[in-house]
Amino acid sequence: MYAVDAATAAVWSALFARVAALSGVPLEVIAHAAPAPLEGLWRRDDLGLAFICGYPFASGGFRVQPVAAPVPASGDGRPLYASHLVVRADSAIATLQDSFGRRIGWTVAHSQSGFNAIRTHLLARWQARGPLYAESTGPLLTPRRVIEALLADEIDIGPLDSYFHDLLLATEPQTAAGLRIVETTARRPMPLLVASDGVGEAIVARLRAALLTAHQDDEGRAILARLRLSGFAAVEPAAYRVLVEEADAADRAGYLQPG
Structure with missing residues (x-):
């Protein structure tokens, strides 16, 4: 994992x-x-x-x-940890709301950081306005695949386990530099x-x-x-x-x- x-x-x-x-x-x-x-x-x-x-x-x-x-x-x-909602570093998306109407990715339905944390974080907005994204792409299975999908412009925003991000910063700073955190879910x-x-x-x-x-x-x-x-x-x-x-x-x- x-x-x-x-x-x-x-x-x-x-x-x-x-x-x-x-x-x-x-x-x-x-x-x-x-x-x-x-x-x-x-x-x-x-x-x-x-x-x-x-x-x-x-x-x-x-x-x-x-x-x-x-x-x-x-x-x-x-x-404790959380999920970062990340975009490409050069993305025009500055806030979570900016990402609405675009493409979101997720890992797998049994994942807290890659699936359920996002639903919890977005639920009130979804209830207020209905579908938030034009496309929902998954299962991408792993945080690594979410990163690859972002950098390949297959999705516009996706979840990244905050501890996985800690490890990425330490081991692959160049990869981490290609991502930008837009918002972070509650810690769980x-x-x-x-x-x-x-x-x-x-x-x-x-x-x-x-x-x-x-x-x-x-x-x-x-x-x-x-x-x-x-x-x-x-x-x-x-x-x-x-x-x-x-x-x-x-x-x-x-x-x-x-x-």
Whole structure:
């Protein structure tokens, strides 16, 4: 989910190797890049650590248990993020309203940052005036594909996970410079690391402890810094309920996809 490039993927692997060493729980990194559906990953019964977006986690459709949530270094010390609504840097779009009547993109319907956050952010405007965009393009699947669609002039505005943007600024400043943030949604609970439901409580507790203490030594802090994280936090499942409530409100209103 947050392997922005090969180098960042290697840092994630280094983090998981360190967690395995500290916890005594062997972890094997498995490749599951887009377009492989994330739903297939979340249905596995052998997951020790895997990212899941907050909306499908809160919806309860997958047999997983929370381990820990990442805390972005750019935030206020809590495991929160948002969606940036971005345009090309040279776009004439200066405000969100300027984008109305043009082309919007989105990632996938189970995504909080790439789908439901946008619907929540735009719902009142949609209720007031009806369709906001001439075209709604999706599923684009990933933040990377949203960026590519913007830069290729396939869409005029699209969502970008704020933590993905943090990583992009660090790893690909030239790509980030080709984008401009027009507006940002309300902050909501971060995607979290989960284990399969059948993994024993003792194993999950050891993995959780390794993550929650990852920032306490020089090696751990160095890895986290490269991932633009300040650490990991314990998960409060009830905090994710708002994501389902907001998505349900958009569904009830008939606002079924951004557009």
